[in-house]
Amino acid sequence: MSDAIEVRAVSKTFLESDAAAGSGILAIRHADLRVGRGEFVSLLGPSGCGKSTLLDIIGGLEAPSAGQVIVEGETIRGPSRKMAMVFQPMSVFPWRTTLENVAFGLELRGVGRTERERTAREMIELVGLTGFEQKYPSQLSGGMNQRVAIARALALDPDILLMDEPFGALDEQTRRLMGLELLRIWDRARKTIVFVTHSIEEAIQLSDRILLMSARPSVIREEIPVPLPRPRSIESLTSDTAKDIERRIWRALMEEVGGATGAP
Amino acid sequence: MVVKAPLAWRVPAIQLAFIACVFVALSLSSRLLPILPSASDVILAGVKLLGWREAYRHFGITAGEALAGFVIGTVLGIAVGAAVGASRTATEVLNPIILAIYAVPKIIFLPLLMMIFGVGFAPKVANAAMHAFFPIMLNSLVGMREVDRIHIKVAQSMSASRLHIARKVFLPAMVLPVFAGVRLGLGLAFMGALLAELFESKAGVGYMVIQSYTAGEIAGMLAIIAVVFALILAMNAGMQRVENWLSRWRRA
Numbered sequence: 232m233s234d235a236i237e238v239r240a241v242s243k244t245f246l247e248s249d250a251a252a253g254s255g256i257l258a259i260r261h262a263d264l265r266v267g268r269g270e271f272v273s274l275l276g277p278s279g280c281g282k283s284t285l286l287d288i289i290g291g292l293e294a295p296s297a298g299q300v301i302v303e304g305e306t307i308r309g310p311s312r313k314m315a316m317v318f319q320p321m322s323v324f325p326w327r328t329t330l331e332n333v334a335f336g337l338e339l340r341g342v343g344r345t346e347r348e349r350t351a352r353e354m355i356e357l358v359g360l361t362g363f364e365q366k367y368p369s370q371l372s373g374g375m376n377q378r379v380a381i382a383r384a385l386a387l388d389p390d391i392l393l394m395d396e397p398f399g400a401l402d403e404q405t406r407r408l409m410g411l412e413l414l415r416i417w418d419r420a421r422k423t424i425v426f427v428t429h430s431i432e433e434a435i436q437l438s439d440r441i442l443l444m445s446a447r448p449s450v451i452r453e454e455i456p457v458p459l460p461r462p463r464s465i466e467s468l469t470s471d472t473a474k475d476i477e478r479r480i481w482r483a484l485m486e487e488v489g490g491a492t493g494a495p
Numbered sequence: 496m497v498v499k500a501p502l503a504w505r506v507p508a509i510q511l512a513f514i515a516c517v518f519v520a521l522s523l524s525s526r527l528l529p530i531l532p533s534a535s536d537v538i539l540a541g542v543k544l545l546g547w548r549e550a551y552r553h554f555g556i557t558a559g560e561a562l563a564g565f566v567i568g569t570v571l572g573i574a575v576g577a578a579v580g581a582s583r584t585a586t587e588v589l590n591p592i593i594l595a596i597y598a599v600p601k602i603i604f605l606p607l608l609m610m611i612f613g614v615g616f617a618p619k620v621a622n623a624a625m626h627a628f629f630p631i632m633l634n635s636l637v638g639m640r641e642v643d644r645i646h647i648k649v650a651q652s653m654s655a656s657r658l659h660i661a662r663k664v665f666l667p668a669m670v671l672p673v674f675a676g677v678r679l680g681l682g683l684a685f686m687g688a689l690l691a692e693l694f695e696s697k698a699g700v701g702y703m704v705i706q707s708y709t710a711g712e713i714a715g716m717l718a719i720i721a722v723v724f725a726l727i728l729a730m731n732a733g734m735q736r737v738e739n740w741l742s743r744w745r746r747a
Contacts (some may be wrong), residue, residue: 290652309654316652326744336653338663368742387653394641427745 234425236266241298257448273426273434276444282427283395290316298302305442315384317394320376323368330364332379336387354382358442374405391423410436435473453483505700528631532714557688557700564623565684576635601625602690619691626687627680634676638669676732
C-alpha cells in the first residue's frame with residue numbers, strides 16, 4: 232500500500248522578532264512520519280508541543296524550515312486540493328447559514344450555485360444536519376457547528392482530512408459522541424485522516440495509530456498502534472487493550488516530564 | 496419571553512412620562528425664572544415653526560450639509576481605517592496620533608476649515624465630514640484588526656486568493672464594526688454641521704437658533720431644538736432597524 236502522506240525530516244524554526252539575529256525557536260525537530268491511504272492517525276501531545284504546527288506544514292499553510300512533505304507522490308508547496316482542514320468549532324463563519332458555510336469551499340472554486348448547493352445538501356445529510364440548512368451558527372450547539380465544519384471540509388471531496396483539535400472546545404460527553412460520529416462519517420466517506428489532539432482517550436477511541444509527540448522542541452517520540460476492533464463503540468475504551476495502550480502512553484509522558492512521579 | 500411582552504410597552508410608557516416631566520419642569524422653572532418660556536409657549540412656537548415655509552428650507556440646508564459631510568467622512572473613514580488596519584506596523588505607528596486627534600474637540604479645526612473653504616455651504620460640509628470621519632475610521636481600523644485569524648486560516652487552507660479572502664472573510668466580518676462607527680458618524684455629522692452654523696452662517700438650523708436667540712424668541716429657539724431632537728430620535732430608530740437587519744445572524 233502506498234502512502235497518502237509522507238513527512239520527511241521536517242524541522243520548523245520560528246524566528247523571534249526581538250531575538251538576536253540568527254537565533255530562533257526550534258518548534259519541530261526532524262519529524263518523520265507516514266500515513267497510509269484510508270488510515271486514521273492521531274498526533275497526540277501536550278499543549279504547545281508543535282503538533283498543530285506540524286499539521287499546518289502538512290496542509291501547506293506553513294513552509295517547513297527543513298525537510299519536505301509528500302502527499303500522494305507530490306511535494307507540498309502550498310494548500311492542495313487533495314486535502315481539507317477542519318479546525319475548532321469557532322471556525323464556522325457566523326454570518327453564513329449551515330448551507331452557505333458548507334458551500335464555502337465550492338464557492339471559492341467557482342462552482343455554480345445549483346451544483347454547490349446540491350453537494351452541500353448531500354454533505355449536510357452525511358453529517359446528520361438535515362433540517363438545519365438555513366440556521367446560523369449562533370442557533371446551533373457547539374457539536375452541531377463542528378459537524379458543519381466537517382461537512383464544509385468534506386464538500387471539497389478531499390482524499391485527506393487534516394483535523395486540528397476539532398472537538399477540543401466541546402464538553403466531554405459531546406466530544407465522545409462526536410468521536411463516534413466522526414468514525415461513522417469516516418467509514419462512509421473513506422478518507423485518510425490525520426487528527427491532532429491532546430486527549431489520550433480521544434486518540435485511543437479514534438485512531439489506527441497514535442504518534443506521540445514530546446514538548447518543544449517537538450519530536451515524534453513513539454508510535455503506538457491501536458489494535459481495537461472496528462466499528463468502535465463507547466465500550467471500546469473500557470477494554471483491556473485500551474487500558475494497556477493508555478498505560479503505555481502515560482508511561483511515555485511521565486518519562487517526558489522527568490519520570491519521578493511514576494505511572495498511575 | 497415572559498418579560499418581553501410587558502417590556503414592549505413599559506419602555507415607551509416610561510419615555511412618555513419622562514417627556515411629561517420635562518414639560519412640568521419647564522412650566523415650573525418659567526414661573527421661577529420669568530425669562531424662560533412656558534411649555535405652552537414652546538408648543539405654540541413649535542406649531543408656528545412647522546407652519547413656516549422658510550423653516551423647511553433651513554432644515555433642508557443643514558440636512559444637506561450634514562449628509563454631504565457624512566458621505567465624505569464615511570468613504571474616507573472606511574478607506575483610511577481599512578488601509579491602516581491592514582498593516583500592524585501602520586496601526587502601531589498611527590494609533591497614538593489617531594487617538595490624540597480623536598480626543599480633541601473637532602470644532603477647534605473650524606477656523607482652519609473656514610480659511611480653506613471660505614464661508615457658506617463648504618466649510619459646514621467639511622466640519623460635518625471631520626466629525627463623521629473619526630469614529631468611522633477608528634471602527635474600521637479595529638474591525639480590520641479583529642477579523643478572526645481562524646476564519647482567514649480556513650479560507651487559506653482552501654487556496655483562497657487574497658481577493659477572495661478580502662471579499663468573503665474581511666468584508667462580512669467588518670460589516671458590524673464598521674456600521675457601529677457609521678451610526679455614530681451620522682449623528683456627529685449633524686452635530687458638525689450645526690456647530691459650524693452657530694459660528695458663522697446665513698442659513699440653516701444653527702442660523703435659525705442664533706436668530707431666535709438674538710430676537711429674544713426663546714420659545715421659538717426651544718421649539719427648534721425640540722424639532723432637532725425629534726429628527727435625531729427618528730434617525731436613530733432608523734439606524735437601529737438597519738443594524739438589527741445587519742446583525743440578524745447574531746440572534747439565536
